[in-house]
Structure formats: structure tokens, C-alpha cells
Amino acid sequence: MRVAILAHEKFPERAKTAVGVLRYSDHEIVGVLDREHAGERVTDYIPDVQDAPIVETMAEVPECDALIIGVAPIGGGFEESWRADIRTAIEHGCDIVAGLHYFLSDDDEFGALADEHDVELRDVRNPPDDLTVADGNAKDVDGDVVLTVGTDCSSGKMTTSFELRNAARERGLDAAVVPTGQTGIMITGWGIAVDRVISDFAAGATERLINEAGDHDILFVEGQGSLAHPAYSGVTTSILHGAQPDSMVLCHVAGKETVGGYPEFEVPSPETYVQLYEDVAAPITDATVDAGVINTSGMDEIEADPTIARYSEQIGVPATDPVRHGADEILDAIL
Amino acid sequence: MRVAILAHEKFPERAKTAVGVLRYSDHEIVGVLDREHAGERVTDYIPDVQDAPIVETMAEVPECDALIIGVAPIGGGFEESWRADIRTAIEHGCDIVAGLHYFLSDDDEFGALADEHDVELRDVRNPPDDLTVADGNAKDVDGDVVLTVGTDCSSGKMTTSFELRNAARERGLDAAVVPTGQTGIMITGWGIAVDRVISDFAAGATERLINEAGDHDILFVEGQGSLAHPAYSGVTTSILHGAQPDSMVLCHVAGKETVGGYPEFEVPSPETYVQLYEDVAAPITDATVDAGVINTSGMDEIEADPTIARYSEQIGVPATDPVRHGADEILDAIL
Numbered sequence: 292m293r294v295a296i297l298a299h300e301k302f303p304e305r306a307k308t309a310v311g312v313l314r315y316s317d318h319e320i321v322g323v324l325d326r327e328h329a330g331e332r333v334t335d336y337i338p339d340v341q342d343a344p345i346v347e348t349m350a351e352v353p354e355c356d357a358l359i360i361g362v363a364p365i366g367g368g369f370e371e372s373w374r375a376d377i378r379t380a381i382e383h384g385c386d387i388v389a390g391l392h393y394f395l396s397d398d399d400e401f402g403a404l405a406d407e408h409d410v411e412l413r414d415v416r417n418p419p420d421d422l423t424v425a426d427g428n429a430k431d432v433d434g435d436v437v438l439t440v441g442t443d444c445s446s447g448k449m450t451t452s453f454e455l456r457n458a459a460r461e462r463g464l465d466a467a468v469v470p471t472g473q474t475g476i477m478i479t480g481w482g483i484a485v486d487r488v489i490s491d492f493a494a495g496a497t498e499r500l501i502n503e504a505g506d507h508d509i510l511f512v513e514g515q516g517s518l519a520h521p522a523y524s525g526v527t528t529s530i531l532h533g534a535q536p537d538s539m540v541l542c543h544v545a546g547k548e549t550v551g552g553y554p555e556f557e558v559p560s561p562e563t564y565v566q567l568y569e570d571v572a573a574p575i576t577d578a579t580v581d582a583g584v585i586n587t588s589g590m591d592e593i594e595a596d597p598t599i600a601r602y603s604e605q606i607g608v609p610a611t612d613p614v615r616h617g618a619d620e621i622l623d624a625i626l
Numbered sequence: 627m628r629v630a631i632l633a634h635e636k637f638p639e640r641a642k643t644a645v646g647v648l649r650y651s652d653h654e655i656v657g658v659l660d661r662e663h664a665g666e667r668v669t670d671y672i673p674d675v676q677d678a679p680i681v682e683t684m685a686e687v688p689e690c691d692a693l694i695i696g697v698a699p700i701g702g703g704f705e706e707s708w709r710a711d712i713r714t715a716i717e718h719g720c721d722i723v724a725g726l727h728y729f730l731s732d733d734d735e736f737g738a739l740a741d742e743h744d745v746e747l748r749d750v751r752n753p754p755d756d757l758t759v760a761d762g763n764a765k766d767v768d769g770d771v772v773l774t775v776g777t778d779c780s781s782g783k784m785t786t787s788f789e790l791r792n793a794a795r796e797r798g799l800d801a802a803v804v805p806t807g808q809t810g811i812m813i814t815g816w817g818i819a820v821d822r823v824i825s826d827f828a829a830g831a832t833e834r835l836i837n838e839a840g841d842h843d844i845l846f847v848e849g850q851g852s853l854a855h856p857a858y859s860g861v862t863t864s865i866l867h868g869a870q871p872d873s874m875v876l877c878h879v880a881g882k883e884t885v886g887g888y889p890e891f892e893v894p895s896p897e898t899y900v901q902l903y904e905d906v907a908a909p910i911t912d913a914t915v916d917a918g919v920i921n922t923s924g925m926d927e928i929e930a931d932p933t934i935a936r937y938s939e940q941i942g943v944p945a946t947d948p949v950r951h952g953a954d955e956i957l958d959a960i961l
Contacts, residue, residue, distance in 0.1 A: 527860075
């Protein structure tokens with residue numbers, strides 16, 4: 292599939308979805324929309340993913356099959372400044388793939404235009420309507436279940452899940468990612484956006500995903516939010532108890548001291564987090580935090596490696612930055 | 627308001643909503659529907675609430691304003707065996723008040739019949755459609771915020787909230803309950819069923835309730851589920867972090883060893899639970915468990931009082947069974 296990605300004013304640091312699709316999907320990316328970086332190229336910012344031009348508007352993008360909304364503002368709202376590009380995309384016959392709380396299919400203008408041009412508005416956060424409460428049976432699948440957990444939102448849980456999947460596949464293991472958020476769903480083509488599910492059914496939705504994934508050597512479940520997040524901790528807990536993991540990987544961004552978007556809330560220390568995740572898991576599953584991942588993207592090599600070592604010491608298990616060093620070392624700690 | 631309560635095959639032990647309305651609301655109850663106990667009376671089972679006849683069908687109930695669905699099956703589904711009584715109620719001009727996940731207003735037959743007889747189908751679990759993520763601002767309201775938490779579902783959180791409210795009012799304090807579940811909403815006439823809210827917004831819904839309640843001497847927030855529940859722990863966490871309480875009251879049912887409906891999951895010890903609730907609260911609010919409530923309804927006095935004393939010792943704070951001894955003693959521990 293040939294796709295364009297919308298990431299206005301956010302590429303690459305604040306466009307997690309865009310970067311994830313560039314890095315892990317099988318799509319051919321024909322252009323990235325970011326009016327602040329128009330004229331540059333993807334590899335000017337991220338050297339190790341497929342390259343594409345960065346453009347100002349959808350009118351400059353070559354023919355393609357879909358436009359993916361590659362940014363996710365806090366709260367999942369729609370930015371009116373995207374409207375013109377989405378309109379153009381529909382008029383060019385592109386499907387629109389979005390992971391917003393605001394469903395494009397509920398937008399009157401887009402709905403009418405999509406009908407007229409026979410394209411699909413795919414709101415990947417729109418959950419199935421037959422979800423139920425959890426039965427507590429995720430443990431019944433064969434194979435290891437590894438959950439990525441974090442010290443905040445945007446701490447690398449999705450990336451870590453895919454990096455670990457790739458490392459496991461390189462060893463010949465039958466490995467899969469269980470996507471619980473919009474980016475993972477866009478990359479893999481299946482999953483449920485658990486944060487959009489009725490809270491009573493959030494653990495049940497996670498459990499269903501584990502069962503749908505079925506027997507593998509190893510499943511990497513994408514966690515969401517964090518246990519200490521003032522708004523999203525309920526989603527985190529539902530995924531932890533719904534997935535019943537055997538093992539957890541704690542993801543952290545180096546230097547992060549306060550919760551993203553909530554400067555009055557401190558991020559607990561990594562060692563506090565290890566204890567918290569294990570204690571909350573304990574009544575349902577005896578999962579331990581067996582490895583750590585730390586994002587050191589803001590640092591040079593000289594600063595990064597001691598930072599990784601210090602993080603490993605704090606949490607008492609092997610740790611790495613998989614973007615620098617791959618995920619092979621921490622895979623050993625999990626298996 | 628004159629109301630009837632449907633509680634077929636579940637009154638009184640498994641009809642929490644029915645009993646809550648009988649005990650704490652200002653409605654006049656004209657009949658309880660339970661085909662297994664027809665011919666008996668409410669006070670044959672619960673001596674200290676308003677009395678009413680127990681009847682087999684809605685046809686035997688005197689004229690009234692509303693039929694409240696007073697039972698909540700696991701999963702919140704609709705029981706087809708209730709259909710005839712609801713039909714009769716609508717034909718007699720009664721509004722129907724339900725707290726199910728299945729919305730009666732989505733039922734074609736009831737919808738048409740309600741239109742025909744000009745009655746309202748009130749699905750109290752249907753949340754507002756303008757909810758948002760939490761801002762983390764519940765702490766800004768004046769007055770103490772006390773959250774009831776539990777070792778399982780149906781452990782007395784709603785009852786404890788109302789008993790503490792009544793005890794506080796008897797001391798001349800300005801006290802209110804913040805209802806987060808269907809029974810509390812039916813009793814007070816306001817609130818949000820947080821378990822029905824999109825999981826990303828569950829903490830935000832709780833925060834909104836705190837702000838809507840506003841400044842009081844003391845607010846008693848009705849908790850839901852438990853932190854160790856395989857299906858509902860996410861709701862519990864969302865309420866804990868959304869409410870940002872100053873204080874928690876741990877509710878427990880004497881002798882409860884496994885999670886209701888999940889016999890393969892053990893209920894952690896009360897002392898483990900105290901630690902768990904305080905540790906999970908800590909990143910957001912420094913709330914402590916300051917009192918305990920234990921339901922000893924299955925015991926005689928000789929057995930109950932040592933059980934209460936032992937529970938108090940386990941959790942390290944004053945405890946009581948408010949149905950036996952009132953809530954005055956534990957109110958002292960909270961204030």
C-alpha cells in the first residue's frame with residue numbers, strides 16, 4: 292500500500308504514529324506532511340527508516356492509497372488546521388486512517404465527501420461493539436507473554452514491542468505484537484485501541500486480543516500510559532490485569548522528571564515503578580520486570596551509555612536503548 | 627416519588643441496588659418484585675429499612691411513578707425474564723430506571739411502548755457525551771475528600787459512603803456522597819457510572835464529579851471494584867487517581883477469600899490491600915487508609931465483634947461494621 296502521513300508541526304519528535312509507521316510497517320511512504328519542515332526529507336531527521344519527502348500540503352503528494360493521521364494530540368481531538376489536507380486526500384481518492392478519539396466518520400463534511408469519492412474513513416480507535424468483561428483467562432495461551440510498561444505516556448512501549456518482536460524473529464522464534472493503541476493497529480492491521488473501550492471492558496478487550504493472537508513462542512503486548520499517570524492509569528491497570536503477562540519491560544525516557552502535559556506531577560523513580568508494577572500485577576499474575584528500555588535520543592554516545600548503565604542499576608535488571616543497540620541483549624533477560 | 631423495585635430471584639443478598647434504594651433514598655417504595663419471595667415482606671429480610679410487599683409480577687403493584695431495576699447481573703446484561711414486568715410497568719405509565727450496560731432506550735419494543743405511553747426510559751449508566759481526560763485538579767475543591775475502596779466488588783463501598791455521610795450530617799457537617807455507580811446515582815439523582823465511561827476519560831469523569839459536588843466540609847466518593855480485580859481494576863485505579871482523595875476507607879466482607887465470580891483468583895489479605903492502595907495513590911495524592919469497614923452480616927454478635935477487632939488489627943486503623951454499630955467511630959478516624 293502507498294501511503295502519505297500527516298504530521299503537521301510535530302514531525303518527528305511529537306509524531307509517534309508517523310515514526311512508528313515509517314519504521315515498522317510494510318507500507319511504501321510517498322510523503323510526510325509537516326508545514327514546518329516542508330522541503331526537507333524524512334532521513335534528514337531519522338536516518339534508519341525508509342526515506343520520503345516532507346511536504347506542506349496534500350496537493351504535493353504523489354498518487355497514493357491512503358492518508359494516515361500520524362499525530363495524536365492529548366485528548367485525541369481533531370485539529371481544524373488538518374481539514375484542507377484531509378479534504379484534498381479524499382478528493383484524490385485516498386482512504387483516511389485515523390486514531391483520534393474524534394471519529395472522522397462522524398464528521399458531516401468528510402462523511403459526505405468520502406461517499407462521493409468512494410473512499411473509506413477508518414477510525415482505528417473505534418472499538419468492536421461486542422466486548423465483554425474479562426474472564427481472567429489470558430494465561431491459557433501457550434507461549435510467553437511480555438508486557439511493555441512505562442514511566443509515562445510516550446516512553447517507548449510501542450517501539451520496544453516491535454524491536455523485541457524483530458529481535459525474537461531474527462532468532463527464529465514465532466513472535467508477534469499485540470497492539471493496544473492506534474499506531475500499533477496502523478502498523479499491524481489489527482488490534483483494539485483499549486483506551487477507547489468502556490472502562491469495565493478494558494481488561495476484557497486486552498484479554499480478547501491475547502486470545503485472538505493465540506499460541507506463539509512469544510507475544511509482546513503494547514502497554515499504555517503509566518500506573519502513576521493522573522489521567523490514564525486506569526487503562527494501564529486494565530491492560531496489565533487483562534494480559535496477565537509472564538514478564539514486563541519498563542520503558543523510560545532519560546531525564547524525564549514530570550508527567551508529560553502534567554508538570555505538577557512528578558514521575559516516580561524507576562525503582563519505585565518496578566516495585567509498583569510488580570505489586571499491582573501480583574494478585575493476578577506473578578510477572579516481574581525483567582528488563583528495561585531507556586530512550587536516550589537527546590544524548591550523544593558518551594552521555595548515553597553511562598545513562599543506560601545507571602538505569603539498569605536502578606531497576607536491577609538488564610537495560611538498553613534499542614534504537615542505539617538493538618533489543619537482543621534485553622531479549623536474553625526475558626527469555 | 628412512589629416506586630417499585632425489580633429484584634427477581636436476587637432479593638435481598640444479590641440485589642445491592644434494591645437494598646440501597648430501600649435504605650438511603652427518599653422514595654416511597656410500593657413493592658419489590660421477586661418471584662422467589664412473593665407473598666413475603668421486605669422487613670422479613672431487612673428489619674431496619676422501609677417496609678414493602680414482595681410480589682411476583684408488576685401487575686400486583688399499586689399505582690406508582692417508576693420501576694427501578696434493582697439488580698445488576700455480572701456484565702450488566704438484560705434478563706429476558708424481566709421483559710413482561712417492564713412491559714406492564716410502561717403500560718401502567720411508570721418510568722423505567724435502569725443501571726444496566728444494555729440500555730433499555732436501545733430496545734425497540736420498550737422504545738416504542740415508552741413513546742406510546744409517554745414514559746421515560748432512564749439508563750443511568752449512559753454517561754455524558756462531553757467527557758474529557760483528567761486535568762489532575764480534583765485537589766482544588768475545599769474540604770476533605772474520602773474515597774471508599776474495597777477488597778472486591780460488592781464489599782460495601784456504596785453503603786459505607788452513605789453511612790459516613792449520615793454520620794457526618796448528624797454532627798452538623800456539610801457532607802455529600804459522590805456517586806460513581808448506578809445505585810448511588812439512583813439514590814441521589816446525580817452522578818456518572820464511571821465503569822461505563824471510555825477508559826481514557828474515566829479519571830476525568832471522576833474529577834468532574836468532584837468539581838460538580840464542589841466545596842463541602844467532606845465528600846464521600848463511592849469507589850468501584852478493587853485494585854486486584856481481574857476485570858475491574860482499571861475502573862478502581864481511574865477513580866483513585868481522578869478523585870485525589872485525602873483519605874481512604876477499606877471495605878471488606880468477612881470471610882471473603884476469592885474474587886466474586888472469579889474463584890481462581892484469591893483476594894489478597896487486608897494488610898496487603900492497605901499497602902497496595904496507598905502505594906498506587908502515592909504518585910498522585912498522599913492518601914492513607916485511615917479506617918476500615920467489614921461486612922459481618924453472615925455472623926452472630928459473638929462472632930462478629932472479634933472479627934471486626936481482628937480486621938482493625940490487620941489493617942492497623944479503626945474499623946467497624948456500620949450496619950451493626952454505625953459509622954461514628956470510623957468517622958473520628960477520618961476527620
